[in-house]
Amino acid sequence: MTSNAPPGARDTGPAPGSLPGRASGAYDAVVLAGGGARRLGGADKPAVRVGGRALLDRVLAACAAARTTVVVADPRPTVRPVRWTREDPPGAGPLAALGAGLRHTTAERVVVLSADLPFLAADTVGQLLAALGDSGTEGALLTDADGRDQPLVAAYRTAALRRELAALGGERGGLTGLPLRRLTAGLDLTRVPDPVASFDCDTWDDIATARARIREHGHVLDEWITAVKDELGIDLDVDIRLLLDLARDAAHGVDRPAAPLTTFLVGYAAARAQGGPEAVAEAARKAAALAARWAEERTDGQADVAPDATPDTRPDAG
DSSP, rough: EEEEEEETSSSOOTTTTOSSOOOOOOOOEEEEEEOOOOGTTTGGGGOEEEEEHHHHHHHHHTTOOOOSSEEESSEESSSSOOEOOOOSSSTSSSHHHHHHHHHHTOOSSSEESSSTTTTTHHHHHHHHHHHHHOSSSEEEEEEOTOOOOEEEEEEEEHHHHHHHHHHHHHHHTTTTTTHHHHHHHOOEEEEEEOOTTTTTSSSSSHHHHHHHHTTTTTTTTHHHHHHHHHHHHHOOOOOEEEEEEHHHHHHHTTTTTHHHHHHHHHHHHHHHHHEEEHHHHHHHHHHHHHHHHHHHHHHOOOOOTTOOOOOOGTTTTO
């Protein structure tokens, strides 16, 4: 984990990797992470871990393709570099926080997210952006299992947000304390139902539910691999089934401890070759072929000896 701003910093410069200009398909992200978490007893909600990863880091991973990511909160260590800012005064509410974040965006589209979405994924962000483009509306937001709008899991046209925030601020003399519905009421929106990705963690019961779900059989492996890659700073997509098949072949054809050692060596070989998923696949193919040869020798019932060898010429002859 890397710290991206010194303690006490407010507005920092553009995050490393931010791209100037208006690249095709570019978007910025604003993540609101400075709430009081009253229903969690004032706990530091963005730092609460689900599946070994902080909630904020899980959200940042989902919007990693953003050109610039602005987090509205006090700076803290995060899984990737971001730009930090804070609403004035701190705790002035979501609209004030959103306004503070938007000041540091330049893309024509912005994804707005809360920092407590354990099941948000990059695919969902992509779906929101696609829905925004296809519909021609001013925003595309998720709805939850009860059909309620989730304006903090959404993609918007930046100009429309700025227009509405300016209008609300002018009417009320500022944005402090205004609810999100005052913003969305003035926007032309399209809705994308997704009860899983829209699930947020407001209570400790929600945290417990999220932690239990990722340990279910259909989720635990992908969650674990993602957590390990984040912890080790690895940005590499590999064929998990390929590696599992290799581990099985090594365990059955050679010896059970050969499975983890073989997969480790495959990863090491791919890293030395400075390759990506293709290098992993090639190393795994070679190791699987070797394991198959070992299995054949063990099951063919014949000694490792030339057909015309005599007892006196065998390697283990006494």
